[in-house]
Amino acid sequence: MENQQSMSVRQDGQTSRRFFLKASAASLMNVAMGSYLSQTRADPRPNTCRFGIVTDPHYTDRTYGTRYCNQSLDKLAECVELMNKQAVDFLVELGDFKDQDDPPEERTTLSYLRAIEAEFKQFNGPIYHVLGNHDMDSISKSQFLTNVENTGIAPELSYYAFDVNGLHFVVLDANYTSAGIDYDHGNFNWTDALIPTIELEWLEQDLALAEGPVIILVHQLLDGTGSHYVSNAADVRRILELSGKVMAVFQGHYHTGSYNEIQGIHYYTLKAMVEGSGARNNAYAIIEVHADRSITVSAYRQAVRREFPARCSIADLNGDCIVDFKDYAILAENWLDKGLVVAPTGRPRR
Secondary structure (H helix, E strand, C coil): CCCCHHHCCCCCCCCCHHHHHHHHHHHHHHHHHHHHHHHHHHCCCCCCEEEEEECCCCECCCCECCECHHHHHHHHHHHHHHHHHHCCCEEEECCCCECCCCCCCHHHHHHHHHHHHHHHCCCCCCEEECCCHHHHCCCEHHHHHHCCCCCCCCCCCCCEEEEECCEEEEECCCCECCCCCECECCCCCCCCCCCCHHHHHHHHHHHHHCCCCEEEECCCECCCCCCCECCCHHHHHHHHHHHCCEEEEEECCCCCCEEEEECCEEEEECCCCCECCCHHHCEEEEEEECCCCCEEEEEEECCCCEEECCCCCCCCCCCCCCCCHHHHHHHHHHHHHCCCEECCCCCEEC
16 A cells, blocks of 8 residues: 555655656557547558458369369359458459369460459459469469459569558468479479578568568468478468567468468468369358457358457557557556656666
């Protein structure tokens, strides 16, 4: 219990601890509230987003094994119709957008790409593409990229980043051989995927500059080792983890889908659209990022629903995953309870 003396002004003119801390908290509150109100006026939904994902349509006119490539236009049309009704902020496909004939022929491969891109562009909003290995099975990266649209992105870029409502999205390209050579006209083994040094350096710099929470979009998997995984996935994960900003990674490639969590980062692999015949064997999802940084995966058809809990900053003291004046007030009150005194220099002392 504080005595009367501690509640009064000291004889040397210093303000009492409680008065000082309350005044400090009030000042911080005013500053933070002004910033908060300014932000909400400019953007009614800061750090929130709803976006659609789909992966591995493998569109061609043929069927092989369990892959019904010739049904992917109809499946994608269903997906796009729902995304338009839900008015998601953007739609992204996570790779293997098209496939090829057997034997392959460049001209017909490009016709498949243009056909499925036309269906994808029926979405009434921004669209984005992630390169997958089958996207270069009988054409080059350049040919793929010049026949699709990534909204607001230069057409020559195979990896890039964009921002939506204060969230930062990073699209990666792992379609390089272990020698660092671009996939081109089938010059690769699908199990040999790499993110080269120059892209890793770009990723590190991009994350350092990112002002908001980050979501990664990639085709080949980053959360393990094996034939479906990027060969230097551990190096990529290290960069993601050290940034302290990445909430989740959304992947394709592994047709049965999967989920993992490593060092607080969620890795969600969406099931492939191409697997199985008929409308019920479709797969797509809406990802909703909430203000508290929790994430909901709303799944359709064969996709799997998930809830990712909030991952908050250590400075978030009241558990709402937003560092603001409420956290400053808690800090001030606890500082007082611990018996700390603010010295004239501003440094705390006992």
